[in-house]
Amino acid sequence: xxxxxxxxxxxxxxxxxxxxxxxxxxxxxxxxxxxxxxxxxxxxxxxxxxxxxxxxxxxxxxxxxxxxxxxxxxxxxxxxxxxxxxxxxxxxxxxxxxxxxxxxxxxxxxxxxxxxxxxxxxxxxxxxxxxxx
Amino acid sequence: xxxxxxxxxxxxxxxxxxxxxxxxxxxxxxxxxxxxxxxxxxxxxxxxxxxxxxxxxxxxxxxxxxxxxxxxxxxxxxxxxxxxxxxxxxxxxxxxxxxxxxxxxxxxxxxxxxxxxxxxxxxxxxxxxxxxxxxxxxxxxxxxxxxxxxxxxxxxxxxxxxxxxxxxxxxxxxxxxxxxxxxxxxxxxxxxxxxxxxxxxxxxxxxxxxxxxxxxxxxxxxxxxxxxxxxxxxxxxxxxxxxxxxxxxxxxxxxxxxxxxxxxxxxxxxxxxxxxxxxxxxxxxxxxxxxxxxxxxxxxxxxxxxxxxxxxxxxxxxxxxxxxxxxxxxxxxxxxxxxxxxxxxxxxxxxxxxxxxxxxxxxxxxxxxxxxxxxxxxxxxxxxxxxxxxxxxxxxxxxxxxxxxxxxxxxxxxxxxxxxxxxxxxxxxxxxxxxxxxxxxxxxxxxxxxxxxxxxxxxxxxxxxxxxxxxxxxxxxxxxxxxxxxxxxxxxxxxxxxxxxxxxxxxxxxxxxxxxxxxxxxxxxxxxxxxx
Numbered sequence: 160x161x162x163x164x165x166x167x168x169x170x171x172x173x174x175x176x177x178x179x180x181x182x183x184x185x186x187x188x189x190x191x192x193x194x195x196x197x198x199x200x201x202x203x204x205x206x207x208x209x210x211x212x213x214x215x216x217x218x219x220x221x222x223x224x225x226x227x228x229x230x231x232x233x234x235x236x237x238x239x240x241x242x243x244x245x246x247x248x249x250x251x252x253x254x255x256x257x258x259x260x261x262x263x264x265x266x267x268x269x270x271x272x273x274x275x276x277x278x279x280x281x282x283x284x285x286x287x288x289x290x291x292x
Numbered sequence: 293x294x295x296x297x298x299x300x301x302x303x304x305x306x307x308x309x310x311x312x313x314x315x316x317x318x319x320x321x322x323x324x325x326x327x328x329x330x331x332x333x334x335x336x337x338x339x340x341x342x343x344x345x346x347x348x349x350x351x352x353x354x355x356x357x358x359x360x361x362x363x364x365x366x367x368x369x370x371x372x373x374x375x376x377x378x379x380x381x382x383x384x385x386x387x388x389x390x391x392x393x394x395x396x397x398x399x400x401x402x403x404x405x406x407x408x409x410x411x412x413x414x415x416x417x418x419x420x421x422x423x424x425x426x427x428x429x430x431x432x433x434x435x436x437x438x439x440x441x442x443x444x445x446x447x448x449x450x451x452x453x454x455x456x457x458x459x460x461x462x463x464x465x466x467x468x469x470x471x472x473x474x475x476x477x478x479x480x481x482x483x484x485x486x487x488x489x490x491x492x493x494x495x496x497x498x499x500x501x502x503x504x505x506x507x508x509x510x511x512x513x514x515x516x517x518x519x520x521x522x523x524x525x526x527x528x529x530x531x532x533x534x535x536x537x538x539x540x541x542x543x544x545x546x547x548x549x550x551x552x553x554x555x556x557x558x559x560x561x562x563x564x565x566x567x568x569x570x571x572x573x574x575x576x577x578x579x580x581x582x583x584x585x586x587x588x589x590x591x592x593x594x595x596x597x598x599x600x601x602x603x604x605x606x607x608x609x610x611x612x613x614x615x616x617x618x619x620x621x622x623x624x625x626x627x628x629x630x631x632x633x634x635x636x637x638x639x640x641x642x643x644x645x646x647x648x649x650x651x652x653x654x655x656x657x658x659x660x661x662x663x664x665x666x667x668x669x670x671x672x673x674x675x676x677x678x679x680x681x682x683x684x685x686x687x688x689x690x691x692x693x694x695x696x697x698x699x700x701x702x703x704x705x706x707x708x709x710x711x712x713x714x715x716x717x718x719x720x721x722x723x724x725x726x727x728x729x730x731x732x733x734x735x736x737x738x739x740x741x742x743x744x745x746x747x748x749x750x751x752x753x754x755x756x757x758x759x760x761x762x763x764x765x766x767x768x769x770x771x772x773x774x775x776x777x778x779x780x781x782x783x784x785x786x787x788x789x790x791x792x793x794x795x796x797x798x799x800x801x802x803x804x805x806x807x808x809x810x811x812x813x814x815x816x817x818x819x820x821x822x823x824x
Contacts (some may be wrong), residue, residue, distance in 0.1 A: 268525050
């Protein structure tokens with residue numbers, strides 16, 4: 160079981176990392192989702208992997224700690240899932256907005272962000288035409 | 293047990309949603325309640341500072357659970373100091389946003405502002421590692437909203453980059469926390485520190501991995517060099533006041549590094565000097581690259597962004613050894629660089645708005661109010677570069693003297709001094725392009741109406757069109773408020789110089805308190821007086 164879980168986490172994380180390094184927003188969002196899945200599964204395993212054991216104490220009978228699994232990672236995973244889910248929704252909306260506003264879905268910044276544009280002057284018809292086009 | 297500790301988190305958490313629910317269409321009410329909220333937070337921060345000044349570590353147990361099991365908030369001198377700094381910066385910048393009319397460019401500016409404050413305050417107060425992650429997310433969500441406030445294609449694209457980078461950082465944060473939990477079995481910082489101290493040295497491979505992962509996460513937030521790529525585009529494209537508030541955001545990363553590597557992984561523990569070995573060289577590179585960026589950039593907003601990176605470099609050089617003189621100097625420089633960095637972003641916004649939204653460093657006709665704006669730019673430049681008489685000079689001097697006996701002293705001194713010269717050249721060049729050479733050009737037709745009647749103040753329009761990169765000066769509701777807010781931040785730098793003696797003594801006590809983490813363990817774990 161340990162091998163299966165570990166390799167699943169590793170494969171998902173690797174795929175996620177690869178996708179994040181792509182240039183398009185869709186791939187990056189997808190990669191981010193896979194990476195958060197991998198991290199959530201990883202968080203779940205931090206309390207050690209056990210089967211057939213509940214995380215919640217029940218009844219007032221004799222309680223043996225060895226009969227229970229660590230509840231804290233499960234609480235952490237729950238929080239992490241909620242946060243990463245919300246964050247993915249935010250990044251999808253933002254990516255959509257950026258795509259609609261700027262016309263392409265590249266993740267890197269266009270040249271206008273670094274290179275000084277020419278000053279617009281009234282006696283430069285070519286430039287003003289370029290602007291309206 | 294006093295309940296004051298939770299007020300800085302609870303107050304904005306309640307006021308923000310109320311503003312969204314009941315004042316969403318009334319900008320005037322939003323402004324009034326936003327400023328009242330910031331004022332109240334400032335008042336509470338002052339109160340908490342007087343509480344923390346007794347040198348004790350105050351603990352607030354949420355739900356009154358005993359410490360390693362429940363979440364705790366803890367207040368020491370450093371946390372109180374950061375709260376106060378945040379409150380001062382946020383209030384001044386909020387006034388600027390109102391004065392310049394930036395808050396009209398989109399919806400919910402003021403409630404997002406309060407959420408941002410909630411996240412910041414929570415991150416400074418929390419004593420639980422996972423809780424720190426949650427507060428990081430809160431402040432990041434609010435910062436995403438603020439960063440794209442006003443819209444426009446460029447800003448949205450920069451926003452997507454910013455979110456992606458931070459999301460990757462958040463997953464890394466969770467990985468680090470998971471690793472540390474798997475090794476120590478706890479997430480309470482004080483408890484974790486005790487277990488780290490008890491751990492035998494040969495079993496610490498995974499612990500070191502977790503510590504370095506955590507360091508990477510905080511380095512992303514602080515924009516230390518190999519991980520700084522998100523900062524220039526983000527800050528340069530964010531609205532001016534938002535970028536000014538972000539001056540405290542990078543400091544959150546520095547705060548978290550200081551907190552973790554003095555409390556949980558102190559130098560004499562099994563982690564040894566792993567943080568120092570990594571931080572000091574990268575801090576030197578950060579400073580160098582930042583100042584070269586300041587010199588090399590062709591845009592005003594990027595000039596301020598690279599100055600922010602450079603200030604982080606200087607700060608990390610100071611704190612890299614986590615010794616008392618270094619921390620004292622570093623904290624002094626932290627206060628200074630937050631105020632001066634915020635002021636720089638505001639001045640840049642003032643200039644850009646008066647140049648018709650052109651923030652490129654090129655010749656334009658002289659702007660209106662040239663005298664006042666250029667005086668502000670001059671003063672801010674002095675503060676940022678670190679020339680006397682403002683606090684940047686004292687801060688750098690303290691850092692230099694703190695690192696006098698360091699084995700790396702030649703490298704540290706030469707990097708700090710040479711990069712200061714580079715920054716001086718950069719700011720002199722920017723200032724002469726903006727203010728001196730512009731006088732040789734003909735004034736723009738629209739710019740000589742400054743003496744005329746100002747337009748009658750009508751009712752505040754709720755929202756302006758959004759897709760402008762920069763706020764136009766004609767839309768500003770009260771330009772005097774913008775100037776006053778910028779002046780306030782600079783006055784903070786002046787005050788920091790005038791009261792350098794008492795401030796330094798206070799910071800020295802803070803550094804000593806940071807370097808005696810036993811007090812934390814005592815307060816959080818043993819003295820459970822409030823709980824059953």
